[in-house]
Amino acid sequence: MQKDNLKSEKMGTVPVGRLLAGMSLPAMLSMLVQSLYNVVDSYFVSKLGEEAFTAVSIAFPMQIMTLAFAVGVGIGTNSLIARKLGEGKVDEATVTARTGLFLAILNAAAFVIIGLVASGPFISLFSDNPRVISMGTTYLTIVTAASAGMFIEIIHSKTLQATGNMLIPMISQLIGAITNIILNPILIFGLFGFPELGIAGSAVATVIGQLTAMTYVMTMFRLKSHDIHLTLKGLKLKKENVVNIYKVGAPSIVMNAIGSVTTTGLNAILMSFSETAIAVLGIYFKLQSFVFMPVFGLTQGAMPIMAYNFGANKKKRFYKTFYLSLTVTIIIMSLGLLMFQLIPGQLLSIFGQRSDIGIYALKTISLCFLPAAFGIIITTMFQAVGHGMKSLVMSLLRQLVFILPGAFLFGKIFGLNGVWYCYPFAELFCVLIFTPIGFKVIREEFIRKGSFEEPLLKAG
Secondary structure, three states: OOHHHOHHHHHHOOOHHHHHHHHHHHHHHHHHHHHHHHHHHHHHHHOOOHHHHHHHHHHHHHHHHHHHHHHHHHHHHHHHHHHHHHOOOHHHHHHHHHHHHHHHHHHHHHHHHHHHHHHHHHHHOOOOOHHHHHHHHHHHHHHHHOOHHHHHHHHHHHHHHHOOOOHHHHHHHHHHHHHHHHHHHHHHHOHHHOOOOOHHHHHHHHHHHHHHHHHHHHHHHHHOOOOOOOOOOOOOOOHHHHHHHHHHHHHHHHHHHHHHHHHHHHHHHHHOOOHHHHHHHHHHHHHHHHHHHHHHHHHHHHHHHHHHHHHOOOHHHHHHHHHHHHHHHHHHHHHHHHHHHHOHHHHHHOOOOOOHHHHHHHHHHHHHHHHHHHHHHHHHHHHHOOOHHHHHHHHHHHHHHHHHHHHHHHHHHHOHHHHOOHHHHHHHHHHHHHHHHHHHHHHHHHHHHOOOOOOOOOOO
């Protein structure tokens, strides 16, 4: 395929504002639907009783770990494909995509074994209640061992996003989430003549949703013409491609894994104060997804644009994408901050909770939203130019050096109210440290590529 026939060339030619909107809005919409699914799923499982909700909560960190590997390989593949296309190396971009698909299938196979062998022992680490262990093992075994649909769907979607196609990935995620939402009550409670599966029904609904999304995106790959032909036929594994995919993807995997560790550590700290505080933290994570998920959708559109223009050495478009993404992120986060400050009680009441502890927590933690806006976009910029390790270091500092020790220290000094300040404290310090590092890295990278001018101080 000739370079001048590439659909992905729009990332180097279409006005940045229109391009970013076209690529980000579909992903933002699908992320919002995913946030809705997370809340609806928790609502239906809670109807089975507290033990069922506890079982799913215990399973959540390993479930996130599975997702982390799928997304990590996808992000690494996405970034490398976009840079190759920006450099005009279409054949190398195709080889990269096929390598990413192979790695996704390999990881899915590994999680079949992990799901079958490790689910029971993992749940048993956190509960001695036989019913919780039984339900948790059933749920986790199904969602982990049968996660191939998720791995394959994500690698196809990330490949399309790297070429500038955001519509098919959006529809794919919407199909998966909506299928999940519809099937959850049907399979859990045995509606419309279906057998009542209980907690296993929630897991089966999740797997069917993933397989449905996978089927759609693979069908679209076959029926429509794309810059990249994604198939294992003619696979040529190159050590360089595998290394470069994981160079960006591994930090993403670790970052998501660290998030699970941090949540577990915070629960241990909060347990010394009150079980209500643990519940409040869980509610916060559900609510904040409605603020953060649209931002992550925005970064799905922004990263391939930045990566493409970095590969094409188009510095002005790179910086304009960066600043515009940052502006939109700040607006979204500001709206979220206002919501958490003005109506925390109403937000808590969605989950039948309206304690003073919860109101104070939501108001305090949400102070992290504005500095987090800068941190998220800086991380996206690192990933776009292949500096995924810096994203990893940033996450390690935030989660393990600032959040957990901060929560412990503030709790000892100021009590429970002090614990919540660990989030704004961590976000602020990370931004102060990594913003200058980010601009230094980009300046040096463009100098290395032959752009000797100073970077723009404004979007222009």
